Amino acid sequence: MLRNKLANWEQFLHREEELDPLVRMAVGHYQFEAIHPFSDGNGRTGRVLNILYLIEQGLLDIPVLYLSGYIIRHKSDYYRLLLAVTEDGAWEEWLRFMMTAVQRTARWTADKIRAIRDLQQTTSQYVQERLPSIYSHELVETLFVQPYCRIANIVEAGIGQRQTASNYLKKLREIGVLDEIKAGREKLFINRRYLRLLVADDNAFEPF
Numbered sequence: 022m023l024r025n026k027l028a029n030w031e032q033f034l035h036r037e038e039e040l041d042p043l044v045r046m047a048v049g050h051y052q053f054e055a056i057h058p059f060s061d062g063n064g065r066t067g068r069v070l071n072i073l074y075l076i077e078q079g080l081l082d083i084p085v086l087y088l089s090g091y092i093i094r095h096k097s098d099y100y101r102l103l104l105a106v107t108e109d110g111a112w113e114e115w116l117r118f119m120m121t122a123v124q125r126t127a128r129w130t131a132d133k134i135r136a137i138r139d140l141q142q143t144t145s146q147y148v149q150e151r152l153p154s155i156y157s158h159e160l161v162e163t164l165f166v167q168p169y170c171r172i173a174n175i176v177e178a179g180i181g182q183r184q185t186a187s188n189y190l191k192k193l194r195e196i197g198v199l200d201e202i203k204a205g206r207e208k209l210f211i212n213r214r215y216l217r218l219l220v221a222d223d224n225a226f227e228p229f
Contacts, residue, residue, distance in 0.1 A: 023056070023058055026052075026056045026058075027056060027058060029052075030049060030052045030053060030056060033045070033048065033049060033052065034046075034049045034074065042074075042075070042078040042080060043075075043080070043119075043120060043123060044116060045074075045078075046071055046074050046075060046078075046119070047115065047116050047119035047120070048112075048116075049070075049074065050067055050068075050070070050071055050119065051103060051106055051115060053066075053067045053070060054067050054103060055103075055106075055107060065089075068088060068089045068092065071088055072084045072086060072088065085130055085134075086123070086126055086127060086130060087126060087130065088122050088123065088126050090126065090129075091121075091122040091125060091126050092122060095118075095122075098118060099118070102114055102115045102118050103115070132224050133218070133224060135224075136218055136224035136225075136226065137165070137215070137218055137219075139226075140214055140215060140218060140226045141161065141162075141165050143226075143229070144161055144164065144165075144198060144214070144229075145158065145161045147196075147198070147229045148160070148161055148193070148196075148198060151196045152192055152193070152196065155188075155189050155192060157180065159178060159179075159180055160175070160178075160180050160189065163175060163178045163180065164193075164198070164199070164212050164215070165212070165215060168211065168212050168213075168215045168216035168219060169209045169210060169211050169212065169216075170190065170199070170209070170210045170212065171207065171208070171209060171210070172186045172187050172190060172208065173186075175189060175190065190208075190210045193210070194210060196229075197229060198212070198229075199211060199212055199213075200213050213227075214226045214227050
């Protein structure tokens, strides 16, 4: 029975092409959660499947739409509306909830991306003014690949050998771009402004 229900779920997602992909995603999410195929982790798996489906349908290029954040913040409404579909066939409210989740998350994500770009540009200008002898676009770009940087990351990016890379990161620490911490035998250089942007609800970053 479980295999048949999952087959029906998969067929709906890929055969009902007259429905908008966002509507199919929302209905498919309800179906997956109602089937509840695993003993644990159905909610997390279902939310991941939402994003993978949007990528498959060409609505996303990469998995940047964090719908889980909206769903978790509105958990009581989420479970209430799932149950209402099961008990009363209340599809309209459920679809409205999911469309609102997509809309607000998309806006939040776009604002977050713009804020990160602004921070990268501000950092680039600051480093260019304070450390013109070591500045390069590639160096600053490497600081935004992830919120921390190792000496090895600078070397692998082709910016300098180990001693040069270490010197660059220390200079960036001295002007307040990075914080240095020890992680075992290794040094990590934390881009705290970038890290804060990634985890904070707002999009403000600390000025230099």
